[in-house]
Amino acid sequence: MAKIISKVSLTKDTDKITVEAPLVAAKAQAGQFVVLVIDESGERFPLTLAGWDKDKGTINLIFQKIGHSTKRLGELKIGDSIEHILGPLGHPTEIKNYGTVVCIGGGVGIAEILPVSKTLKEAGNAVIGILGARSKDLLILEQEMKEFCNELFVATDDGSYGTKGLVTDILKGLIDVAEKSTHTIYPGLVYAIGPVPMMKAVSELTRGFNIKTIVSLNPIMVDGTGMCASCRCTINGKTAYGCVDGPDFDGHSVDFDELSKRLKLFRDQENKYNEK
Amino acid sequence: MRNKVRQQDIKKRVANFFEVALGFDNEQALKEAARCLQCKNPACVKGCPVEIDIPAFIKLIKEGKTAEALKKIKEKNNLPAVCGRVCPQENQCEAACILNNKKIPINIGALERFASDQDAVTESKEKKSAKAKVAVVGSGPAGLTCAADLAKMGYQITVFESLHVAGGVLMYGIPEFRLPKKVVQDEIENIKYLGVEIKTDVLIGRTLTLKDLLDTGYKAVFVASGAGLPQFLGIPGENLGRVYSANEFLTRVNLMKAYKFPEYETPINIGQKVAVIGGGNVAVDCARVALRLGKKVSLVYRRTETEMPARLEEKENALEEGIEFKILTQPVKIIGDEKGFVKGLECIKMELGAPDESGRRRPVPVKDSNFVLDVDTVIVAIGQNPNPLLSKATAELKTNSDGTVWTDDNQMTSIKGVFAGGDIATGAATVISAMGAGKKAARAIDKYLALGSDPS
Numbered sequence: 001m002a003k004i005i006s007k008v009s010l011t012k013d014t015d016k017i018t019v020e021a022p023l024v025a026a027k028a029q030a031g032q033f034v035v036l037v038i039d040e041s042g043e044r045f046p047l048t049l050a051g052w053d054k055d056k057g058t059i060n061l062i063f064q065k066i067g068h069s070t071k072r073l074g075e076l077k078i079g080d081s082i083e084h085i086l087g088p089l090g091h092p093t094e095i096k097n098y099g100t101v102v103c104i105g106g107g108v109g110i111a112e113i114l115p116v117s118k119t120l121k122e123a124g125n126a127v128i129g130i131l132g133a134r135s136k137d138l139l140i141l142e143q144e145m146k147e148f149c150n151e152l153f154v155a156t157d158d159g160s161y162g163t164k165g166l167v168t169d170i171l172k173g174l175i176d177v178a179e180k181s182t183h184t185i186y187p188g189l190v191y192a193i194g195p196v197p198m199m200k201a202v203s204e205l206t207r208g209f210n211i212k213t214i215v216s217l218n219p220i221m222v223d224g225t226g227m228c229a230s231c232r233c234t235i236n237g238k239t240a241y242g243c244v245d246g247p248d249f250d251g252h253s254v255d256f257d258e259l260s261k262r263l264k265l266f267r268d269q270e271n272k273y274n275e276k
Numbered sequence: 277m278r279n280k281v282r283q284q285d286i287k288k289r290v291a292n293f294f295e296v297a298l299g300f301d302n303e304q305a306l307k308e309a310a311r312c313l314q315c316k317n318p319a320c321v322k323g324c325p326v327e328i329d330i331p332a333f334i335k336l337i338k339e340g341k342t343a344e345a346l347k348k349i350k351e352k353n354n355l356p357a358v359c360g361r362v363c364p365q366e367n368q369c370e371a372a373c374i375l376n377n378k379k380i381p382i383n384i385g386a387l388e389r390f391a392s393d394q395d396a397v398t399e400s401k402e403k404k405s406a407k408a409k410v411a412v413v414g415s416g417p418a419g420l421t422c423a424a425d426l427a428k429m430g431y432q433i434t435v436f437e438s439l440h441v442a443g444g445v446l447m448y449g450i451p452e453f454r455l456p457k458k459v460v461q462d463e464i465e466n467i468k469y470l471g472v473e474i475k476t477d478v479l480i481g482r483t484l485t486l487k488d489l490l491d492t493g494y495k496a497v498f499v500a501s502g503a504g505l506p507q508f509l510g511i512p513g514e515n516l517g518r519v520y521s522a523n524e525f526l527t528r529v530n531l532m533k534a535y536k537f538p539e540y541e542t543p544i545n546i547g548q549k550v551a552v553i554g555g556g557n558v559a560v561d562c563a564r565v566a567l568r569l570g571k572k573v574s575l576v577y578r579r580t581e582t583e584m585p586a587r588l589e590e591k592e593n594a595l596e597e598g599i600e601f602k603i604l605t606q607p608v609k610i611i612g613d614e615k616g617f618v619k620g621l622e623c624i625k626m627e628l629g630a631p632d633e634s635g636r637r638r639p640v641p642v643k644d645s646n647f648v649l650d651v652d653t654v655i656v657a658i659g660q661n662p663n664p665l666l667s668k669a670t671a672e673l674k675t676n677s678d679g680t681v682w683t684d685d686n687q688m689t690s691i692k693g694v695f696a697g698g699d700i701a702t703g704a705a706t707v708i709s710a711m712g713a714g715k716k717a718a719r720a721i722d723k724y725l726a727l728g729s730d731p732s
Contacts, residue, residue: 027483027484041533041540043541085477086439222527223527227504228506232515234515258515261616262515
């Protein structure tokens with residue numbers, strides 16, 4: 001049982017909860033995730049860790065209430081409990097000094113880029129943040145990200161805040177500057193978490209410039225321990241498991257189209273709930 | 277005459293998940309028990325991996341002392357209601373039974389189940405002098421057996437389970453209609469009653485490490501994390517939508533109860549026509565589960581029915597229930613539609629050639645015999661490898677070339693005080709062989725701790 005000790009609404013459909021999970025908090029590292037089961041009838045579903053406090057024994061989870069289980073999670077109140085939380089799962093993000101790192105978060109992916117940016121900053125990197133959202137009111141964690149970024153850019157689809165356009169437009173601008181300049185160098189790493197089309201677009205852009213790019217994949221999972229293979233992805237032509245081989249993978253090696261298709265596997269079942 | 281157990285009517289059972297085998301009634305059990313010759317030197321006991329005193333418990337049933345019979349079984353076996361249902365008795369105790377010479381062995385499995393179903397006697401909760409703390413990794417048949425045996429010896433046992441419920445393969449793998457989950461949970465309650473503590477939602481290797489366990493007062497660890505890594509065929513199309521590993525399919529339906537969707541929230545998407553690839557018990561389980569979800573099911577196997585490793589009883593049940601066996605058939609490619617879902621399974625016909633190292637005749641492809649099986653779902657049930665997570669996370673834990681955890685003759689791994697057994701050490705096998713390994717490990721751990729240098 002993991003008790004919810006605080007809950008904040010970040011946007012109209014995105015919540016942040018802080019949950020008692022001392023064993024998870026003790027071992028948590030940036031890039032890792034947990035698998036939750038809300039109650040007896042609930043499914044097992046993964047959420048990336050958005051933060052943790054080892055001393056208090058708590059973890060932060062930020063989620064968009066779009067799927068059936070995330071909607072149910074959003075219905076829980078402070079003091080309620082999540083029956084089961086397993087973690088931390090997956091390999092932590094490889095943290096080292098890359099020089100300059102560009103951290104890109106799209107939508108609720110910003111929640112997941114936060115601990116990664118923090119840890120990369122602590123490892124001595126200059127961190128450039130790029131946040132993407134559909135509109136200003138859907139943008140989350142801008143202030144928190146500022147703390148760990150040397151520079152922070154925002155792109156919104158409708159232009160209601162920051163640059164009108166996509167995160168890749170801003171990234172392309174940064175790369176162009178490096179291309180034309182004699183003293184600016186390419187980033188040592190681009191790290192991207194967000195919707196599949198965003199991660200795909202980022203990876204395709206950086207491929208041309210041979211910039212190391214890591215993406216954090218979000219395939220469907222059940223156990224999260226390498227047992228069911230629901231999360232299998234094609235990486236460099238070979239099958240890998242998102243849960244135990246990832247969730248971080250080389251963006252230039254990922255078959256994003258396959259991932260998109262696999263993410264739609266239960267769409268009909270999901271619709272059944274929405275019709276209710 | 278050997279007494280057979282009653283079964284749920286075929287027409288009904290293909291549409292529900294209730295248990296197929298209904299067990300003996302009282303009269304049948306007494307009749308069957310009376311057939312036992314009570315051999316002085318019983319061969320059946322030697323055929324039992326957990327050494328149950330079979331003639332003794334059968335005699336007690338015959339005398340109408342069912343509760344005593346169960347006690348007798350529980351001296352050796354802490355999961356009798358499970359074993360009475362899923363042990364391959366035909367290869368073990370019943371194969372060794374002297375009456376098997378006349379092909380009428382005692383129906384030991386059904387008697388074991390009878391005793392355990394009649395009386396759910398709980399153990400007496402007398403606390404013995406508390407011996408050392410021992411951790412068990414995994415709550416499947418090997419882990420539970422080792423935990424229960426060590427608890428009976430007086431050790432303080434904590435079992436760590438990564439899933440949200442205890443039971444391992446008994447919960448996620450074996451379907452409800454062969455092994456009701458209530459039966460498993462009742463057995464686990466009895467084991468808890470011995471003083472065993474079970475902590476779910478802890479993945480050893482991530483949440484805690486083996487080192488954490490040894491550093492926090494556990495004097496020994498038994499690793500029984502099972503064969504959790506599904507094998508695939510390595511043919512094109514295996515990552516298409518509606519291709520499932522047996523593990524995923526069974527976990528969704530059994531553990532997560534997708535057959536009760538949407539009351540239970542885990543979905544399963546399996547179209548209308550299902551091909552299950554494989555010929556073992558897991559493949560047959562998958563086929564029978566898919567059938568109960570209302571689908572047309574083919575079992576695709578590259579050899580013939582004779583070579584299929586599944587239990588005879590389960591093969592017969594599957595055929596009776598209407599599963600089509602596509603034997604001598606080898607899948608070569610899974611065909612997908614534009615949305616990335618399965619729309620066919622291309623296969624090649626096989627014929628049997630010379631025997632291979634397993635003694636079974638090796639299937640060889642028949643040239644130009646390719647054909648497409650019209651299916652929209654494929655379940656791959658060709659075996660599981662040991663779960664590599666713990667060995668990958670623990671550099672000092674030595675593994676064999678097949679990924680199993682290396683152990684010495686006493687089941688100790690390359691880390692002092694850490695033992696291993698069951699599928700993680702031997703590769704995928706049966707519930708009862710895992711239990712046998714758990715039992716042996718309990719003895720080895722007791723011996724190790726009794727001689728131990730650390731008396732604290």
